[in-house]
Amino acid sequence: MAAPRVFRPAARLLSSRLASTPLRPAFTQTACAPSILRARGYASESGTKEVTVRDALNEALAEELESNQKTFILGEEVAQYNGAYKVTRGLLDRFGPKRVIDTPITEAGFCGIAVGAALAGLHPICEFMTFNFAMQAIDQIINSAAKTHYMSGGIQPCNVTFRGPNGFAAGVAAQHSQDYSAWYGSIPGLKVVSPWSSEDAKGLLKAAIRDPNPVVVLENELMYGQAFPMSEASQKSDFVLPIGKAKIERPGKDLTIVSVSRCVGQSLTAAQELKSKYGVEAEVINLRSIKPLDVETIIASLKKTGRLMVVESGYPMYGVSSEIMALSMEYGFDYLTAPAARVTGAEVPTPYALGLENMSFPQEDTIVGQAAKVLRL
Amino acid sequence: MLFRVAARQAAPLRRSAFAPLARRSVTTDAASAHAENIPQEDDKPFTVRLSDESFETYEIDPPPYTLETTKKELKQMYHDMVSIRRMEMAADRLYKEKKIRGFCHLSTGQEAVAVGIEHAINRMDKVITAYRCHGFALMRGGTVKSIIGELLGRREGIAYGKGGSMHMFAENFYGGNGIVGAQVPVGAGLAFAQQYNEQPNTSIILYGDGASNQGQVFEAFNMAKLWNLPALFGCENNKYGMGTSAARSSALTEYYKRGQYIPGLKVNGMDVLATKAAVEYGKNYAISGNGPLVFEYVTYRYGGHSMSDPGTTYRSREEIQRMRSTNDPIAGLKQKMLEWGVTSEEELKGIDKEARAYVDAEVAEAENMAVPEENSRILFEDIYVRGSEPKWMRGRTVDETFYY
Numbered sequence: 001m002a003a004p005r006v007f008r009p010a011a012r013l014l015s016s017r018l019a020s021t022p023l024r025p026a027f028t029q030t031a032c033a034p035s036i037l038r039a040r041g042y043a044s045e046s047g048t049k050e051v052t053v054r055d056a057l058n059e060a061l062a063e064e065l066e067s068n069q070k071t072f073i074l075g076e077e078v079a080q081y082n083g084a085y086k087v088t089r090g091l092l093d094r095f096g097p098k099r100v101i102d103t104p105i106t107e108a109g110f111c112g113i114a115v116g117a118a119l120a121g122l123h124p125i126c127e128f129m130t131f132n133f134a135m136q137a138i139d140q141i142i143n144s145a146a147k148t149h150y151m152s153g154g155i156q157p158c159n160v161t162f163r164g165p166n167g168f169a170a171g172v173a174a175q176h177s178q179d180y181s182a183w184y185g186s187i188p189g190l191k192v193v194s195p196w197s198s199e200d201a202k203g204l205l206k207a208a209i210r211d212p213n214p215v216v217v218l219e220n221e222l223m224y225g226q227a228f229p230m231s232e233a234s235q236k237s238d239f240v241l242p243i244g245k246a247k248i249e250r251p252g253k254d255l256t257i258v259s260v261s262r263c264v265g266q267s268l269t270a271a272q273e274l275k276s277k278y279g280v281e282a283e284v285i286n287l288r289s290i291k292p293l294d295v296e297t298i299i300a301s302l303k304k305t306g307r308l309m310v311v312e313s314g315y316p317m318y319g320v321s322s323e324i325m326a327l328s329m330e331y332g333f334d335y336l337t338a339p340a341a342r343v344t345g346a347e348v349p350t351p352y353a354l355g356l357e358n359m360s361f362p363q364e365d366t367i368v369g370q371a372a373k374v375l376r377l
Numbered sequence: 378m379l380f381r382v383a384a385r386q387a388a389p390l391r392r393s394a395f396a397p398l399a400r401r402s403v404t405t406d407a408a409s410a411h412a413e414n415i416p417q418e419d420d421k422p423f424t425v426r427l428s429d430e431s432f433e434t435y436e437i438d439p440p441p442y443t444l445e446t447t448k449k450e451l452k453q454m455y456h457d458m459v460s461i462r463r464m465e466m467a468a469d470r471l472y473k474e475k476k477i478r479g480f481c482h483l484s485t486g487q488e489a490v491a492v493g494i495e496h497a498i499n500r501m502d503k504v505i506t507a508y509r510c511h512g513f514a515l516m517r518g519g520t521v522k523s524i525i526g527e528l529l530g531r532r533e534g535i536a537y538g539k540g541g542s543m544h545m546f547a548e549n550f551y552g553g554n555g556i557v558g559a560q561v562p563v564g565a566g567l568a569f570a571q572q573y574n575e576q577p578n579t580s581i582i583l584y585g586d587g588a589s590n591q592g593q594v595f596e597a598f599n600m601a602k603l604w605n606l607p608a609l610f611g612c613e614n615n616k617y618g619m620g621t622s623a624a625r626s627s628a629l630t631e632y633y634k635r636g637q638y639i640p641g642l643k644v645n646g647m648d649v650l651a652t653k654a655a656v657e658y659g660k661n662y663a664i665s666g667n668g669p670l671v672f673e674y675v676t677y678r679y680g681g682h683s684m685s686d687p688g689t690t691y692r693s694r695e696e697i698q699r700m701r702s703t704n705d706p707i708a709g710l711k712q713k714m715l716e717w718g719v720t721s722e723e724e725l726k727g728i729d730k731e732a733r734a735y736v737d738a739e740v741a742e743a744e745n746m747a748v749p750e751e752n753s754r755i756l757f758e759d760i761y762v763r764g765s766e767p768k769w770m771r772g773r774t775v776d777e778t779f780y781y
Binding site: 072098103104106108109110111112113114115116117118119120121122124139140143144148149150151152153154155156157188189191211212213244291292330331 | 503505534535536537538539540544546551552553554555556559560561562563564565566567568569570571573574592593596597599600603758759760761762763765767768770775
């Protein structure tokens with residue numbers, strides 16, 4: 001019995017010295033900790049406010065531009081146009097053209113400029129109109145930004161933030177709706193976050209800007225207009241979320257649903273339906289951070305529920321869900337009482353027609369159906 | 378009349394499009410400057426007159442054809458070039474002894490560019506270059522032992538054995554970049570930061586004639602001009618991008634004109650004095666708020682593209698021999714210094730000897746450096762800034778996972 005223990009390091013992982021050590025305070029604000037740990041219950045709390053993801057991002061940018069003179073934002077249409085998706089609305093008026101800079105449509109070029117400025121000690125925020133266009137600049141993100149600190153033996157940091165909408169968007173077909181979580185998530189040297197709610201958006205973007213490493217913030221266009229309640233703490237300018245920490249959005253005991261970005265909302269709806277239809281309690285984990293990945297939270301939940309399902313909108317092959325399922329083999333095999341399952345985007349270039357598009361991305365009934373299978377309901 | 382105008386416009390285009398060889402009308406004579414009335418004192422300035430063929434200009438007045446210098450500085454330049462050459466020769470030997478792994482690109486023959494630039498700028502100016510970076514790393518404050526140590530993959534190498542030949546960094550030296558052309562927008566970003574911080578400094582951004590065709594080079598040109606960044610783009614034209622001659626890769630081989638809307642300056646990159654004069658002029662131009670310039674340093678690499686390239690399949694041995702024997706930057710400066718009475722044959726021999734002994738000693742020291750310990754702590758250090766690392770990084774197996 002002793003030998004197999006070696007191959008089941010989950011216990012070690014959970015009890016590792018760092019599992020209980022908070023991130024070092026230099027780069028994270030402990031002030032925000034209570035709001036992460038607090039259970040959801042915004043509506044009843046006093047001081048909460050309904051804020052759209054767009055406004056939360058805008059607030060995060062404004063606060064960081066305000067507090068740190070080294071920070072500036074550049075990208076296509078971020079200034080006079082007020083942002084292609086209006087995330088940067090009003091920033092030009094408030095901070096002027098030195099800090100809010102319209103670039104020509106040259107992703108490799110302005111991304112390279114952002115990286116260079118970061119190497120020279122500034123803290124640029126590089127907006128991509130969407131991450132689909134960042135493929136033009138992915139060499140700068142990976143080879144110039146992510147690897148330089150290691151290649152220089154630690155003498156050359158690169159504090160740059162890349163942000164923009166990522167993944168599924170409605171009716172824009174193959175070239176404009178791809179999820180890059182797995183692409184950036186695979187690169188050592190990068191940190192990758194992907195917010196769902198307004199609190200996520202604000203806390204993670206601020207954390208990304210403050211983090212001394214290159215961080216990719218994968219937002220979602222369809223979330224921009226959605227409003228979420230924001231707690232009093234999260235409305236303050238010192239609110240930051242730790243990168244690398246997932247959030248349990250809905251506690252449960254029967255099934256762990258790990259999800260990220262827009263799929264978190266779909267998973268929560270699906271969990272509600274699972275409850276009303278079958279009376280099962282699904283625990284929904286909002287990853288928040290793609291890299292580093294909060295394996296502890298996932299495995300701790302799996303330990304509790306015994307069943308794991310991953311919901312995300314990337315391609316199925318070599319993706320975020322593949323990674324989480326592999327990790328569940330490595331760290332949580334003994335806790336699984338049923339094979340883990342996943343709901344992902346379909347392996348197809350996104351089609352334009354609505355009916356076909358719906359078939360290409362996770363829908364709530366897909367999630368409910370797959371969960372029912374895992375639970376053998 | 379209309380026809381004649383059209384014909385006249387078309388003619389130069391046609392000529393350059395079908396020109397069998399790259400036109401290089403700037404002289405590559407490394408000993409073309411003149412000076413007289415040299416003062417006795419080592420640090421008393423005197424004027425050197427550069428050859429009329431040192432520069433060619435594009436939409437800009439040429440730099441002054443005179444250069445203020447001192448005996449001390451000339452000796453230092455000579456010392457620097459000899460050191461780079463000696464260091465590159467040591468790298469060549471170590472590579473052939475199979476002590477250096479992977480890629481290794483030597484700048485033998487191109488020393489005047491690195492040295493000329495360094496003597497024209499100060500420590501607050503920034504330099505970024507491509508993978509042929511050893512000379513620049515040395516000029517920017519790297520030591521011979523740290524550079525050779527890096528090539529040997531030693532713990533005390535300039536990048537602690539993590540970067541290798543192509544990735545060397547020092548203060549205000551941003552590499553050492555392995556992706557051809559990618560350093561150009563990054564370099565524009567350095568200039569952007571200087572402008573943002575209102576520093577009276579410039580960024581020297583180097584790339585080869587091969588890289589000059591990368592799209593992002595033009596993207597960087599566009600934004601640098603648009604925003605008036607203090608960027609001195611510089612194409613080190615050594616005539617070949619790997620084995621493809623300039624004329625076989627570039628529709629316009631006059632690289633200093635390739636900024637189109639950015640003024641350009643073609644410089645005799647074999648003459649350290651012309652290079653210094655040009656960069657000094659360029660720096661003043663850029664920090665006076667005039668925006669970027671595109672330089673073309675006409676130079677020549679004696680060796681192959683990298684160590685695996687003998688460098689003789691795409692060019693003739695005679696061509697290499699001719700450049701080595703008649704245009705060598707070190708021999709050129711030496712000849713001038715002797716001619717002007719800046720130094721004596723003996724003193725020069727002393728500098729030679731001293732520089733060589735210094736480099737050799739540093740190389741020997743590098744060879745004795747320890748390799749990085751093969752443990753996870755060293756393997757996984759510095760992926761992220763210290764204190765901001767994830768809790769762990771995965772090794773090859775779960776058991777090899779490293780916890781910070």
